[in-house]
Amino acid sequence: MPTINDVARKCGVSTRTVSRVLNDRPNVRPEVRQRVLAAADQLGYRPDPNARALKSGRKQVVGIVANSVSSDTTLHRIEVISKLFATSGYAVLMQFAESPEMEEAAIHSIAPRCDGLVIFSNLHSAHAPALLWLDSRHIPFVVVDPPVDITFPAVHIDRRSGYREGVRYLVQKGRRELLLVVESFRASERIAGFMEGLEREGLRFRSSRIIHSAKGFKGGADAAPQVLELIKQEHIDGILCHNDKIALGLLGALQKQGIAIPEQLSLIGFDDDGYDAYINPALTTIAQTGGDVGAFIYEQLKNAIEYGTAIESKTFGTGLVLRASA
Amino acid sequence: MPTINDVARKCGVSTRTVSRVLNDRPNVRPEVRQRVLAAADQLGYRPDPNARALKSGRKQVVGIVANSVSSDTTLHRIEVISKLFATSGYAVLMQFAESPEMEEAAIHSIAPRCDGLVIFSNLHSAHAPALLWLDSRHIPFVVVDPPVDITFPAVHIDRRSGYREGVRYLVQKGRRELLLVVESFRASERIAGFMEGLEREGLRFRSSRIIHSAKGFKGGADAAPQVLELIKQEHIDGILCHNDKIALGLLGALQKQGIAIPEQLSLIGFDDDGYDAYINPALTTIAQTGGDVGAFIYEQLKNAIEYGTAIESKTFGTGLVLRASA
DNA sequence: TTGTATGCGTTATCAA
DNA sequence: TTGATAACGCATACAA
Numbered sequence: 001m002p003t004i005n006d007v008a009r010k011c012g013v014s015t016r017t018v019s020r021v022l023n024d025r026p027n028v029r030p031e032v033r034q035r036v037l038a039a040a041d042q043l044g045y046r047p048d049p050n051a052r053a054l055k056s057g058r059k060q061v062v063g064i065v066a067n068s069v070s071s072d073t074t075l076h077r078i079e080v081i082s083k084l085f086a087t088s089g090y091a092v093l094m095q096f097a098e099s100p101e102m103e104e105a106a107i108h109s110i111a112p113r114c115d116g117l118v119i120f121s122n123l124h125s126a127h128a129p130a131l132l133w134l135d136s137r138h139i140p141f142v143v144v145d146p147p148v149d150i151t152f153p154a155v156h157i158d159r160r161s162g163y164r165e166g167v168r169y170l171v172q173k174g175r176r177e178l179l180l181v182v183e184s185f186r187a188s189e190r191i192a193g194f195m196e197g198l199e200r201e202g203l204r205f206r207s208s209r210i211i212h213s214a215k216g217f218k219g220g221a222d223a224a225p226q227v228l229e230l231i232k233q234e235h236i237d238g239i240l241c242h243n244d245k246i247a248l249g250l251l252g253a254l255q256k257q258g259i260a261i262p263e264q265l266s267l268i269g270f271d272d273d274g275y276d277a278y279i280n281p282a283l284t285t286i287a288q289t290g291g292d293v294g295a296f297i298y299e300q301l302k303n304a305i306e307y308g309t310a311i312e313s314k315t316f317g318t319g320l321v322l323r324a325s326a
Numbered sequence: 327m328p329t330i331n332d333v334a335r336k337c338g339v340s341t342r343t344v345s346r347v348l349n350d351r352p353n354v355r356p357e358v359r360q361r362v363l364a365a366a367d368q369l370g371y372r373p374d375p376n377a378r379a380l381k382s383g384r385k386q387v388v389g390i391v392a393n394s395v396s397s398d399t400t401l402h403r404i405e406v407i408s409k410l411f412a413t414s415g416y417a418v419l420m421q422f423a424e425s426p427e428m429e430e431a432a433i434h435s436i437a438p439r440c441d442g443l444v445i446f447s448n449l450h451s452a453h454a455p456a457l458l459w460l461d462s463r464h465i466p467f468v469v470v471d472p473p474v475d476i477t478f479p480a481v482h483i484d485r486r487s488g489y490r491e492g493v494r495y496l497v498q499k500g501r502r503e504l505l506l507v508v509e510s511f512r513a514s515e516r517i518a519g520f521m522e523g524l525e526r527e528g529l530r531f532r533s534s535r536i537i538h539s540a541k542g543f544k545g546g547a548d549a550a551p552q553v554l555e556l557i558k559q560e561h562i563d564g565i566l567c568h569n570d571k572i573a574l575g576l577l578g579a580l581q582k583q584g585i586a587i588p589e590q591l592s593l594i595g596f597d598d599d600g601y602d603a604y605i606n607p608a609l610t611t612i613a614q615t616g617g618d619v620g621a622f623i624y625e626q627l628k629n630a631i632e633y634g635t636a637i638e639s640k641t642f643g644t645g646l647v648l649r650a651s652a
Numbered sequence: 653t654t655g656t657a658t659g660c661g662t663t664a665t666c667a668a
Numbered sequence: 669t670t671g672a673t674a675a676c677g678c679a680t681a682c683a684a
Binding site: 001044046048049050051053054059061063068072075079082083086089091092093094095096097106108109110112113133137216217220221245248249251252255274275277278279280 | 327370372374375380398401405408412419421422432434438546547571575577581600603604605606
């Protein structure tokens with residue numbers, strides 16, 4: 001591996017001059033610049049990023065810490081962030097964490113190698129020590145969709161309003177006996193929206209109208225018997241689901257039992273997964289609105305890193321995407 | 327940010343001793359070891375990974391280069407690899423590339439920061455300079471699912487046998503007029519398998535029996551009119567698709583036109599996406615077999631990095647996952 | 653416009 | 669068992 005010294009020697013200049021050329025600094029004669037560039041190219045010289053980082057502190061890397069139970073949405077956002085940062089010459093250092101403790105450890109392990117951090121967080125405390133630590137080290141970071149309110153720069157997704165809107169829409173369609181099917185993790189915002197929606201429509205909330213399901217397609221399918229029972233006993237005619245996977249799992253299982261959707265029952269998911277428009281009936285869903293979360297994070301974090309600007313928090317809304325199932 | 331010197335000073339030993347303690351080296355009195363550990367902890371000391379990498383060459387990072395058009399499968403494999411490496415204390419440095427040229431650039435930019443590399447490749451040449459360069463630098467790497475044969479350690483997915491098997495299965499079910507719907511990218515292996523399958527079953531191949539569609543659900547749906555035409559004219563009764571998204575898009579569109587699946591027409595996808603079992607009819611598909619690709623890569627690469635073992639190439643098979651659509 | 657020399661925070665050689 | 673000290677490859681203050 002050739003070093004900057006090799007390049008300097010090869011064309012009879014000092015390392016200082018080579019450094020100038022390589023970092024696009026002024027005060028180098030064009031002729032010398034050419035010579036250095038040629039020598040570097042010829043030797044296949046590449047600056048050592050570690051040495052550079054050690055000296056200058058700039059690493060050209062952004063870190064991403066994500067919780068282990070990352071959804072397709074999270075994966076997609078990570079992809080967007082990575083691609084955008086790639087266009088600015090940054091690579092992305094990623095570490096998954098299974099638990100809040102591991103998440104803190106991951107932050108500590110990744111931060112020293114990064115110019116900035118994106119944290120898809122499960123940290124359940126608003127005062128996570130790792131975040132305080134980052135802050136004290138002046139490492140810019142964005143927390144994405146934390147389950148609790150947080151005083152640090154963060155992107156929030158307002159699911160509550162989406163579920164509220166879902167309820168309103170169903171009621172407007174003449175549905176009165178509504179049900180909410182949620183996974184155990186991150187149910188509270190959905191439940192709050194559901195309850196608020198009922199209240200605003202003047203409908204009474206009953207705790208029996210919240211069903212807890214396991215995760216994913218299978219969770220939805222497995223919840224079907226219980227849902228079916230409620231349909232019979234309480235004449236459920238509208239269902240809001242934790243996400244589209246739950247909705248699809250449930251949809252198929254209910255259809256097999258002869259439930260007509262949307263005629264007899266309206267069904268609404270969450271996330272706007274790619275398949276929504278192509279299943280039968282196409283799935284009405286609630287989706288994040290207000291632009292691309294990944295793009296927003298990129299803008300904020302990049303400016304914070306390169307110009308020291310403050311990162312502004314933002315709340316993205318959610319809204320109905322109307323299709324056939326409701 | 328406290329350094330190793332601060333720790334050394336704080337407990338009155340030399341940096342050498344602190345270094346010994348921190349790297350679990352022998353020849354330190356237990357009492358001193360305790361003292362050092364306590365001091366480090368108290369100062370919140372964390373070794374600088376850049377300085378460490380600069381000196382020792384070990385970076386505790388594996389790199390992933392992925393092409394921009396990465397499928398869900400790729401994303402999932404990346405996730406698996408990241409999580410496994412996280413359990414061994416490695417973070418993952420990721421860079422997406424839009425083109426083969428950018429892919430080479432990404433390799434060059436990432437490699438110096440990594441102990442090893444995973445390359446989800448679109449490199450269309452078997453002798454990509456970047457790979458030769460990696461090899462000459464003795465940086466272990468695995469190429470995943472390259473579109474061409476390659477002499478470097480690689481994981482191959484044998485799609486051809488899967489499509490062959492698909493044809494055989496359809497014929498066995500009494501289907502004779504088969505159609506293949508492929509995207510433009512990476513169609514050749516599928517076409518080869520399709521043609522081989524037909525040949526083995528003694529069926530004649532006609533070029534009209536290959537339809538090119540755009541990407542994704544929409545591509546499948548948009549191909550429907552053309553497919554419908556063929557169904558009418560040539561009495562198509564079995565379709566193999568590029569992947570499950572194409573299959574689902576096509577499925578819905580055909581159903582809307584009154585085609586009964588699987589009664590009138592058998593439909594087979596590829597990938598075994600999560601929703602396959604939950605749509606109606608559940609989608610029969612072709613899936614990669616032989617274990618988890620990500621886990622295999624982790625094993626190989628980790629051993630190569632830590633013990634210098636050679637990485638062995640492996641070909642993963644593909645096989646039918648029978649459900650209702652065929 | 654260019655060069656010399658120092659130090660970033662580690663690891664590791666050598667001597668004690 | 670320990671310590672002084674020299675690199676690792678680069679960026680930059682300062683001198684020329």
